[in-house]
Amino acid sequence: MRQRSRVRGALAVVAAVFAVAALPGQAYAADGPGTYTFDPDAKAVSGVEVNADATELTSGSVYKSSIKAGQKLYYRLNLDAKTNAYVSAVVVPRDAGKVAYGDGITVSVRDSSDDQCSSGDALFGSAQYPRPIAAYASRRVDKENTSCQEAGTYYVLVERETKATSGQGDWDLELRYASEPKLAQASSAPTEAPSAWPSASPLPPTAADDNTRHGGAGYYDATSLQTGEWKDRIEPGQTLFYRVPVDWGQQVFATAGLSNSTTGKGQYVSSALAMSLDNPAIGHVDNVSPMSYAGKPTSVSLDPLPPVAYRNRFDSSDNVSAMRFAGWYYLSVSLSPEVAKAYGDKPIALTLQINVTGKAVDSPYTGDAGIFGVTQGDKDMARKGQNGAQAARSESRSSTMKLVAAAGIGAGAVLVLWIGAWMLIARRRAAAVPAAPTGGGQYPYGGPPQAW
Template sequence: MAVRVAAAAVVLGATAAVGPGQAAAAGQVSGTPSPYAFADGAQSVEGARSTGEAALLKPGGTYRSSLPSSGKVSYRLDLDAATNAYVSVTAVPSPGSTVSVIDGARVTVQDAEGNTCSVDTASFGAARSPHPIAAWGRRETGKPLCGKAGAYFVSVERVDPDGEGSSPDAWDLELVAMTEPQVADTEATGAPGTWNSATPQPLQGEPQRRKGGAGFSGATPVDQGIWQDDIRPGQTLFYAVPVDWGQQVSVTAELGSSDSGATGYASDALDLDLYNPARGRVADVGVGYNGGQKSGSLPPLPPVDHANRYAATAQVGALRFAGSYYLVAHLSKGVADTFGDGPFVMTLRVRTSGETRGGPEYAGESVPKGVFEVSEQDREAAAEGVAAGDDTAMRALAVGGIGTGSALLVGLGVWTVVARRRITT
């Protein structure tokens, strides 16, 4: 145990300068921030204009593709009749592109007969600041349509490619596919009733520094606490919060005052989104900025419950499984026009309340395994702030100047402590 603690301490010391997910994102320290760090080993796949030529996405796989400015691109899923399937699509415009208020990405899932299983849209909002956005597609076996085994098609398209202010650049895409088994016992068919909907008080205390990652796969683990980081205009930071069955998550985001002395106002300067373990958006909050300290909180959210999927509102329905929930913070590039390039101090007050309880008894394994649960390794990773299961810590050690032999020894210790799952091929 002493060896593992010492190893973690060395890695944390090295990552004080280069946090999880940062080393892979060139340009995040100075200059224009890189928009997104794609998952290591993501397989390149081309979206098809016709569903008849759609490439196969395998559950558990992570893929990289592109989205043209006009028209749909399609991909295929081959599914059985017993599992729910989810596909998340992260769209990444280039930093130099422009977008309209309603522009974004729409993800549609249909069966082989053309029945629509789900539609979801992600947009950039009033700030019109291009940054990574994610929308998800769902095929749920309990619905009247889309319950058969067979081929299903995931279509992705721009929402407003010809809108005022939208540039015709192609966007990069990251796609992940996963499946959730049915439950073994009798499944509830209605959403839970009452829950504590009172606005929780933000946590008080001294903040701790925790550098955000540059993508979903490199999201920095955090648990309940007060976390502080620097963020620049145009930059997007990713964090992962383990939320177990029965727990409620609440977050307040704060943007510190500017030292530029400038006056003005930036609408929705800081955008904070909460995504579930399948990278489906749960809720968001936008924080306007006038150069003084500002804050905003996510709306009150119900406890995580398998039966939430039967709720009438999409926000509650997205809180359908335990696992790593993602906090994605973006500072509008327009902030620089008035208040300079920063960096600006961002504080996240993260609370996970409620007693954890046992989840449903699944009749099989999810793909990837363990994605819809919270393990002890996940909790340890969140406490230490080390994105386990990848080579981020090793990259940080190399940047910190530690020798190869020492890095290997420390890496072995870290992997023992924080062997965390990854959603990759």
């Protein structure tokens, strides 16, 4: 009976592993218009108005903070003399308060003497409704510069600009700090920006049989897309996030279109749809002039951008300079809450046309490029329309099924061994029992052999 219990135990282990594999994963999705999905691993950090009290940020980490109207907040960096550092800030207004044309944030990296290494800003502009917007700044190692080159203490300064007539509520911040990998051959890296690149928009992509892709509610759960035409639906006041893998030497083109509305009377809504593109460091690349809407089909496209290249960083224009590394490029599409007043609060059909053109070339970095590269796994995610969280769960399930397979093989081997041992013991016991006497005699040892 002891052998039977052990076999049952092995089978119970296998059953338990299958049960774990079947548990549903936790999803991260928008709960409604205006909802933003923060990275669940983001660490809470408080910015300070006195730089000497600033909390240190570490490379490869994500942080959540907040900023009040008119505040200037410091965070600390400890940098070496060889590594390019990038810090981005996503600003997320907590309520639907009014924002003005010049409202937004400025992000800068400064040395211990408060000399500015670089800065970037994110403004709401003519699309004057609250939504997530992003900006970044960097400390770049450059032999031609004399400032911001030494190892030591640096600071990230985030400044909020809010007009007196705008909403005064707190804004959340999602901060990211990333370090750029080292060049494989630093001495041979080009130091001049490109002067020309293909500017003709490619032909519209073909729609897949199943081309529905619902955008995420933040950079963390942005839905992956590849070249193609994709359908979604967007509600007034909502911002949807998508990401596209763009490798070295490749260009990305994007067009967003709204369908006609079956409600309303053709009312004109200015700056109804806003679309922005951000690079792998969540640094702003470009945006379109916000598109107006009058209930009829309309679309807007990003201006042609150069192929991804290391040398783009030497260009004086921000949109070219931001196309400086490969990786996930993020598209955010926002629909004005004013659309609800004219056409109701039901979602409107949204179409995205994505084209990634050009042959991928080798990475200029040595070793693992991290977020500044495109892997086969990234391409698979784009093909499947997964976000990062979904891909992680799929990988976890795959690992679990491998464990299940191993457990099944192990349990099967245990079962076979115990059955073999069981049969061997039974045969030996049977062989050890004397044969019954003939002629109706009695069994020795007080009775017949006991059944096993």
